[in-house]
Amino acid sequence: MTDHAQGYGPHPSPGGLEPSLVPPVTHDAVVVVPGIMGSELYDTDRNEVIWGLANSNWLTRAWLTRSGLEPLQLTPDELAGAHTRVRARRLLQTPAWSPFLKGFEPYHKLLNTIENTVAHPSAILTFPYDWRLPVSAHAHALATAARDHLTRWRTHPDQIAARANAVDEREARLVFIAHSMGGLVTYAALTLGGDLDLADDTRGVMTLGTPFQGSVVAANILNTLQGAPLPLPHNRLAAAAATMPGVHDLLPRFLCLEDGPAVRNLTPADVADLGGHKELFSASEDFFNKLYRQPLPHHRPIAGIGQDTVQSLQLHAGVVHASEYCFREDSNGELKRDKHGRPLRYPVKGDGTVHRVSASPVRRAMPIHAQHGALASGKQARRTVADFLLEDDHLGPDMADDGLGLNVPDYVHPNTRWDLTITGTDEPAGIECTVSAIDVDYSKPTRVQADGDDRLRATLTVPDTGLYRVTVRSDQSHTLTQLVFAGPDGTRHLDA
Template identity: 35%
Template sequence: MARAGQKRLLHDAVVVVPGIMGSELVDTANDTKLWGAPHLFRYTARMQLDRFRSLALTDDERAGRTGRIKPRGLLSVHEWFPNLGGIEPYSKLVGDLRANAVHPQAVATFAYDWRLSVQHNGSRLAEFASHHLAAWRAHREYGSHMVRSGEDRPGQLLFVAHSMGGLLVREVFATPGAADEVAGVLTAGTPFAGSVKAAVVLSTGRNGAPWLPREELRTIGRTMPGLYDLLPGYRCLWDGDETRRLAAADLVAIGGDPDLAVETLSWQQRLADVQLRDHSLVVGVRQPTPASMHINSGEAVTSEELPRRKDGIPLRHPDGSSMRQVLGGDGTVCTAAAQHGEAREIPVARKHGTLMSGNLVRNMAVSALSRIRGLEELGDILGDGKFTLDAPEAVGLGEGFTIRLAGTSNPAAVNCTVEEVTGSRVTVPAPLRRDRENADTLSAACVLPRPGLYRIEVSGGTEPLSHYIMTAAADV
């Protein structure tokens, strides 16, 4: 261990694994950036559709002949995908970790083609992490630190993973011998039991992007194995007054590919019991989150409700109808689907795409990986679970919508801003006022004046709560 009185630095090899949409993707034929390009606000609907089409897997890629598209670093700008919402870059998180490491090269980032299967990318991650650990142990600063500090434990691997990235880490643990040198894992918003939103993308793209053809979005999404790996593996499909797990036939009924449906269900069963070593888990809470669905004429129609259960048995009212509950989550992954085994759970009142950018979560990542415990105390203050922010993820250009903030009835206690984040510097007034229908809620009417990706940010709690909304003109 480090000598008394010294600041504890990260002498382990750290690998940051982003979530779905979290890696830049480049067309290798012409070096065009297909995902993670700046100035998203300039995109017309036709330009957006063209880039989404380019992300669809080809027959060659489905057959394993990848290489048409390559990952190039972690996301450095804001991005957005229909029905999955917005995501923030990881630069602040990576910067904090490197600032607290023995040397910045102790912290590596793993970019991957998130369109492909978790199994494929998990295999690449295992190889990448092994090489990173070996390179770090051979680094001159590592050897010097071990002598200076009196550290008697050799450096090992630590993973910091967001969203789908946590599923890649689980794949490493499922591979014999691949996780032997892993000392600990921090995940945030990882859908260990899946997300209903993935089924919506496979369905018709309903409400995902009003300015884009719904069937086009459906066709694009159904080609991506990575999207199938995010499908819910818990009892989420309403069957009468009860819920059951999705079957391959259900996925086909909403437009899924039959082969990919069977493959992902088999993969879910194979990894269901795989546990992560020394696992700390950040779970988004209090935000409106789809938790269940029913199928209506080929569409996945979502609900925030699930049956209440005790010891696995549904609870019922005296009239025989099922008792229901709203679990909440981070807007993408409901709380139950984000939980995993015996991991130390830390609740955070933030949206899915912003989980890793908040100051408190970044501080917790540094503390956890420095082997500073007391995560339970940190969990008591993170986000504090006070506010619930609700707004659409997409609207038509010039279409009015409502922002709602539950958890307070005092407009003076909070401040709401709406700002375009990809370069146009447009701000939109959104004064919160007492909602006429809900005593504990504030609301604001808003219209976005030009195409772009906008961040709705409410300050007044432990730290700001953000939500992303996209708009574009319908020119296709």
């Protein structure tokens, strides 16, 4: 921890003949809002944690036993509005994994970066929430928590000292740093949270990979058929997600469904057909139609780029067939078509979960080469967050350099060969790729080789069930990471 994180104070020069250097810190209050599955959930009836534990071994029990995810399913009372059974106690403490959404890194690195950029750690508020619930359920709670936090921080002696060194010596304001679904929760708090002055008391909102228009991945999560047998974790998640309004809030709200020669938005009937809940999706549509009547104030969106990302789908007999291309409309709202009248397909990629267009409600977004789950923990993102916190004026964001993409399987089996793909180069020189276990001492480098134009491939195995991290390093690009879960095939249960 740096000196200013322990308390704001001057750095005197020798002899006291020159003014002291003012440390680069902000006197604003910061609120960190995590993404879906980024909060630890505690069941008050069972007196136990049902999502997120002190080590990642709990993932094996959660995903590979018959009843592992049952506590996450919403009860009829919870769907009716009784939200007292499950409590979000803190941000995720260890890496986690989910089918389709893949890996989630904890927020320690992000919080350390913010702590070293504020006048005192008391300036930071984390807002864990029950991500199973609808986004709308958290609007008032976050608005109230942010207001109380700002009120307390404005009286803190380190805020007063830092404010005296600010250019305009204005009162401290709020800065929200929100990852994934947390950006939607922040949007709701600032526009529908009941505090009419909260937006005016907010200096900025930075969202990291927030699916403002939803994600096709949510349709994959809810789809229980998929046209082929699925590994156990996927079926576990589909059963739980079908009860979760929060997952329905992440369904795509853009032109994504190829229906013969037409492309259209999902309807409640489509959602029911693919395995979701018609009424939950209808309620979600009504909420977002209301939410988007007001712009998100002082917004700086960050979009993950360069990663293979599903962006559209076809629905045949209840089975989702997702594709890595999207569609566009012209300025008149007409679908872009080729000379034969066929819809044009645009492979814009994204962060592996949220395609780039969805990551911002406006056209301008700052691009970062990163996977969705690691978007808030990577070095480039953390530098961007620190720079945002220190801004006095909203300057235009720099454009990202060319970088690499990483594509790993959704689920692998121990002692079975599997491939990963690195995009953005076909030159293996200078590329280092390793796979490491999260909870045991295991790390192994792997050889990469050319696999066509602008693409590399590596073949790997892992020795046992558990959570592993793939890391790709290059002198020419930012480091990429992704979490991979290894487990048995679909015919075995740990508790069978």
